[in-house]
Amino acid sequence: MQFLLPGAGLALLTVPAIVLLYFLKVRRPEVRVSTLMFWRRFVADRQANAPWQRLRLSLLLLLQLLGAFVLGVGLMRPGVVGAAGIDATTVVMIDASPSMAATDVSPSRFGAAVEKARSLAGQLQPGQEMALILLGDHAQLLAAPTGDSSLLRSALDRARLSGTAGDFAEGISLANSILSGRPGGSIILFSDGHSRPPSSPARVVAPLTYQSIGSTGENVAIETMTRSSSGSVFLRVTNYGRTTRDLKIEWRADGRLADVVPIKIDGNTTSDLTWSRLPATTQVLEAKLTPGDAFALDDTAWLVIAEPPHHSVVLVTAENGFMQKALKLRPGLDLTTVKPADYKPGRYDLVIFDGFVPAGKLPEPALLINPPPGDGPVPLGAAVDPGSVLPGDVRDPLLSHVSLKEVHIQSAATVKPPTGWRTVISAAAGPLLLVKEGEPRDALLTFDLHHSDLPLQAAFPILVQNLLDYLLPGGFENQVFAPGQPVTLIAEPDARWADVTGPDGHTTRLAPAPYPPFTATARPGVYTVRQQLSSGERLSRFVVQLQNPSISRIAPGAGPFVQPLDRPAGPLPRGTLEIWPYLVAAAIVVLVLEWLVYLTHPTRSLIPRRSRVTQPRQGTIPQRAGEVRR
């Protein structure tokens, strides 16, 4: 036991001060009353206020002395050496994966993790430091190593859940860089085991303690909601828990309850449901599972029924049936196919040139397919056998759901990506698909589709749709994005500004085109985009919701597997456990007790009343206490 602030012991002077106050006479205002008979039995014990009278021991006095003593000792910050679990430098990592929003622990897994970190921050002693890392889409250093508890607490106040699973590898890398050169460090991970695991076991420079948060895996989620061309709505519900659940699906059309469908789903099974009672003029359909469960993020799904604004697309080609069919799959697309000789520039939302590039300025946005060598914005070289086809970046949204494993290309033009262009699909000989970043957007396929088996693959129409999402104005319309995922809003050609209204009613105005990515997508729901055009207003919507089975499977998982880089030698320094919070709590209890005693028995004395009564002599008439006092 040691006192970290011994100077605060001066506060113990309040103990004799209280005793002194009991000696002082209180100057009381006089009040004339008809009788003292009803006050009489409370009077005697209060006469301790008379100066220099013998101090009478009362319960109130004892409680006040006890409270003052406990508070005084607490101010001196007593602590038990070696009892706290904090090392010299502790890196606390908090998993901000969406599954941490589960409320199976109060207030939520994430809230509980933050509270635990806050508690650790409160136990810091002189010489001890703590750093905070938030594991989101990318690891974020919330607070650099510091011994200031208030800084750590304010940093924890800024911690927010991420829309995607936490990146554990980045977090460990960050923690290693913090702890390198700091002996006696440790890493504490608060997680439910759903952060993205590294491809290989992470190597850590300090011992890692995994504290699992969460208690249940019971969760039912809406995995998918789509609408067929016939108008039926398809819903897939998955029970990730073990117990059978009897649920109801509430269908709401534009916010109004349209139908309630019961559903019984066994544990670890998936159930498909088709619903065909969609009201005719519905703009937004919502499906909600009731009653809810511990993880609410996946209990509701939205579907934008309203048709997106139509876009005019012209395909300039001699003959390309594959591309025509792929383009016609997209609703709201007004496709015009012209021969190269018949092409005339006009107002189109997208121009696709297949084997042809017009003279002069190229209209934008444009998709160039196998342009003649030397023409176009990106000069192409000679055609070569490109070799095996590879994705440029597997996480590129343009390759979402696109498999390139079975794709073969006979020949493609060589090209060197210019500045501002990125490679989406590449091969050994060079890029196969390039896109121009920024506004306006362009894309370039360096090979003739007829010289590859790509149009015969399922990946082709998906790739075309992804390219249209990227190139067409809008692109986000009616689309579903994960919570926290930035949404790129491609402006209409003459748009002045855009207002994005979230599910909570908050509206964000985006600057004139090109718009910066819209990042306030943490809340699931339907987001409305109003673009102000010179010809009027254009309304479109997109949806943010969680449709990720790996996140919906909320059962707390095991801790990540790590390998120690450098095992620290010798015993680790341990912190001092402060006990002043307990003393303050005890003092509060004592003071409340004293207050209650004051209210109910204000003059409760420890001295029996009988001892203050003069005992009658033998042979005399016994007198009562009141008569003796008179």
Place this chain on the structure above:
Amino acid sequence: MLTAGELTLLGRLDLAYRRPQSGLYAGERRSPRSARSPEFSDFRPYVAGDDFRQIDWPAYARLEKLMLRLYVAEEEACLNVVLDTSGSMVMGEPSKWQTARRLAAALSFMGLAALDRVQVGALGGARLPPMRGRDGVSRIWTFLEGLEPAGEAGPAELRLLLWARPGITVVISDFLVEEDGNWAPPIAGLAARRQEPVLWQVLAPEEEHPSIAGDLKLVDVETERTRELTITPGLVADYQRALTAHRAELARAAQSAGGRFLNSSSADDLEAMMLAGLRAGLVRRA
């Protein structure tokens, strides 16, 4: 002392005696004795010496027996009003003294209006000789206006009251005395003197629900004794419990002596006090 409206109110009311009253003179109260009056009481067989005029001849025709008709005698009753004039009666807002004095005046008026024998006096102080008839109203009121509350008065003074005739003794007081005042023996003494005791307690609102708080020095207005207290809500609650117990003790003492206990607030008007009398059976509608 009383307004015209209040006198009109009192004119519609009358004192209710529990037992038939036997007085010196004829009056309006039912007497235990038989006499000539419009109200039939009973029959009894004729005996030699009875007045022939009281024989019920129709009864003789039916029964062939001589029967006498008896009638209820109506005589005066005795009403004794005792007013507490101790110093504590000046307390309260409005003052208990004003209320108690008006109550004494009202009861006296009702007794005199019913041809009762009314005697008014102060507890431990001066007393008027018995009055009868409405002529006594002005004398009694003048006597009451001349009284001033001062000094101490308690149960001991009640023992000193001696009444010549049986009747009702109404004690109007706050019944607040300094320490260990026991009202039961003197009240029982009233019953022994053939009096029906009626204890009418008048307290100020402040005394029923004290609003004082904090560190105070309480001074007894009669004895000048002081007590230093820290008044808390708990202490006030204990005060009210003690007051309730005190009232229950007074009621018990009155009932065991065949009497009644009433209480009023000094904030009550005369109508409210008469309603309290109606509830307690001391007053009835004429």
